[in-house]
Amino acid sequence: MLDAKTHREDWLQLIRGEYLEIPDLCLTKPQVERLWDLDNVTSDALLEALVEVRFLRRTTQECYVRANVG
16 A cells, blocks of 8 residues: 555656656646646645755746756
8 A cells, every 4th residue: 555655756756757758848837737637736746846856947937847957
């Protein structure tokens, strides 16, 4: 049985994988929610976690991109 933390880590790994596979990926929060069928609260938490560890950054156009690309 998966606990909430494992589930969260699975999502973080999946999102990281997509951004690593497509380095120029630029997604808005609504696009993230549609792509991975996430609700607002979950997408907020995941995106915030990835920004906090400096894997992603948010652009002035409200897109999430890899922090170390471009």
